[in-house]
Amino acid sequence: MQQATRKSGAHPPAHPGPGNGELVLGRYRPVRRIGSGGMGVVWLAHDEKLDRPVAIKRIAVDDEAVAKRAAREAKAAARLAHPAIVALHETGRDDDAVYLVSELVVGSTLAQLLAEGALSDRDVLEIGAALCDALAHAHGRGVVHRDVKPQNVIVPDTQQNGAGVAKLTDFGIAMLTDEDVLTRTGDIVGTLAYMAPEQAEGREVTAQADVYALGLVIYEALSGTNPVRGRTPAATARRVGERLPKLERLRRDLPRELCAAIDRAVDPDPRARGKVTALRTVLRSHGKVVDDEPGTVDGGTLETVTRVTRLAARRMPTRGPHPHDPSTWEPTARHAEADADAQRHAWRHSSPSVRAAAAVGAGALTTAALAGLGPEPPLTAPAGAIMAAVTVAALPRLGSLALPLALAAWLVVAPEGGTGLALLVLAAGLPTALALWRERPAWWSAPALAPLLGLLALATAWPAIAGQARRVTHRLILGALGCWWLLLAQALTGRTLLVGPVPGVDDPARWTGSAQGAAGQVIAPLITSGALGIALVWGLAAAVLPCVVRGRAAAVDLLMGGAWAAGLAAGTQGVASALRWPDGPPQVHGVVAPAILAGVIAVAARASRGVA
Secondary structure: OOEEOOOOOOOOOOOOOHHHOOOEOOOEEEEEEEEEEOOEEEEEEEEOOOOEEEEEEEEEOOOHHHHHHHHHHHHHHHOOOOOOEOOEEEEEEOOOEEEEEEEOEEEEEHHHHHHHOOOOHHHHHHHHHHHHHHHHHHHHOOEEOOOOOHHHEEEEOOOOOOOOOOEEOOOOOOEEOOOOOOOOOOOOOOOHHHOOHHHHOOOOOOHHHHHHHHHHHHHHHHHOOOOOOOOOHHHHHHHOOOOOOOHHHHOOOOOHHHHHHHHHHOOOOHHHOOOHHHHHHHHHHOOOOOOOOOOOOOOOOHHHHHHHHHHHHHHOOOOOOOOOOHHHOOOOHHHHHHHHHHHHHHHHOOOHHHHHHHHHHHHHHHHHHHHHOOOOOOOOHHHHHHHHHHHHHHOHHHHHHHHHHHHHHHHHHOOOOOHHHHHHHHHHHHHHHHHOOOOOHHHHHHHHHHHHHHHOOOHHHHHHHHOOOOOHHHHHHHHHHHHHHHHHHHHHHOOOOOEOOOOOOOOHHHOOOOHHHHHHHHHHHHHHOOOHHHHHHHHHHHHHHHHHOOOOOHHHHHHHHHHHHHHHHHHHHHHHHHOOOOOOOOOEOOOHHHHHHHHHHHHHHHHHOOOO
C-alpha cells in the first residue's frame, strides 16, 4: 500500500534495512514507516537522485515462495502505467528483502472515507469508474488483481497532473494470465469478504473475479454494508457464493439501470457479470444524476434482508447446468413471499434515532392540532401525543400517513369541528407523506417548522433546513412544502406569516365548517394567486444548497453561503414583486434577516459534518 498517512507516530525499525537510515538500492533514504500491506512494510523515503518523495515496500524474503511472490508483484506492477494505478518506479533486492519503489500517494483509503461518511453517491460512482478504467488497463495487459477491496484503493487528497480520483494499489497476489500461477489448484488467496465465489472455491480465476470484487466494493459504498461479511470468518465463508439482495431494494432512490449493472457485477456466475468496461459505461452515465451530498448510508437493515434473500435462494430450484442463471428460476408463491418479506424488513428495521425523531415530530404535531384546531379533542393533548409517537415509532411510514387521516376524521365528527378544517389538514399532511415516502420519516413533520419560523418573521430561513435532506428531489419537495404549510397556516390564523393577504382567501369563520368553502376560499386562491411561485424558489434553493456549500474550506463556504442567501432573498422578493394582485405587489414578511440566518444555518450545518 503506497499511502502516506496523516499520523506520523514513531515506529521502531522493524528490520535492519530501511529503519537504520541507510540508503536503499543506493539512492532512497527511508524517513519513517507509514503502513503495511500484503506481504511487506511500507516506508516513506526520499529519492536522493531525483529529489522527490517515494514509497518503498520492503518484502522480507524468508523463503523462496515469498521471493517469487515479491517478484510477481513487481512484474505485474511493471506492466501497468495508468493514472488510476499506483506507479512502480523501480525494484531491487538484497540478501534480506525485495524492495518495490512506487510513487507516493498522499490521501486516504476508500475504507477510511466510507467509515467517515465523507463520500457522496456521485463520489462513489466517480471512484468506481476510475477503478473500472484501472482494471480494464490491467486486464488488457494480462494482469488480474485478485484483491480489489476498499483498503487497496487510495483516494488522493488532491488530483494533480491528471492523477484521477482514485488509485488501485497492492498487486501482491496479482495473477499474470500468460504465466503459470504461483498457487496450486485448490489454494485460496485474497480477502474472503470481497472474493468471487470461484476464487474462494479454488477454481480458475479470470478477470471476472475482479469485476465481482469491484462490484461488491461499489455495492458496499452505496448500501452502507458488505452483505458477504459476517460477524465471524465462518459466517463470511458461508455467505460467499450466495446471491446478494438487489441493490434497488436497499436504495430505491438510485436509478434502476445503475442498480441492475451493479447487481450483474456481483452475480455468482462469472458468465453473467459482463465486462468491466460495461460497468464503467453505466457508472459514468449516471454520475451526474445521483446525489452529491456526502454522508453515511445506514446499512442496518441489510442483515435481515440478506437473511431473507439467502433463504429464498436456498429454496430456488437448481435444475439445469446454471443454478445461478435467473432464467432458470420458476416464479413460485414462496419466492414472492420471500421478496415481500425482504421489502418489509427493509423499512421495519429503521435505526432507533430515525424512529425517535419521527415519533417526536408526530407527537409535537398532534399536540398542536389537538390544542389549536378548536374542537374539544376526544383525549387530552399529552395522551394524543403519546399515542401518535408510539404509533409512528412502531410503524414510521404507515403511522405518519395515518396521522393526518386520523386528525381529519376527528375534525369531521367533532361537534365544533368541520370538513373545511379536515380538508386543510389533509392538504398539508397527505402530500408530505406521499411525496417523502422514501425519505426518512423524521422529515415528514419538518414542514411544520416553516409556520413557526413565520411567527418569528424568519420564514425565509426554512430552505436552509430543507436543504439538509439527503436527496435532491426531497430537498426540492421539502423546500416547497414548507412554503405550502406556511400559506395554509396563514389562511387558518389570519396572520401574515409570509405574504399577504392573499386575494380570495376569506375569513376562517366562513369556511372552516365546509370542505367546499375551504377548497374555494383557501386552496384555490393560494394556487391561482401565484404565491406558490415562492414555494418554487424555496424548493430550488434547498435543492442546490449542498452543491453550493460543499464543506471544502471554511472561507469558501462562508462566501458561497452568503451568495446563496442573497440569491434566496432576491428570488423570494422578486417573485413577490412580480405578483399582480388587486392591491398591488405584496410585501414579504421578513426577507433580509431570515436569509442571513439561512446562510448561517447552511454553513454551520455543513461544518458540523466535517470537511467533505
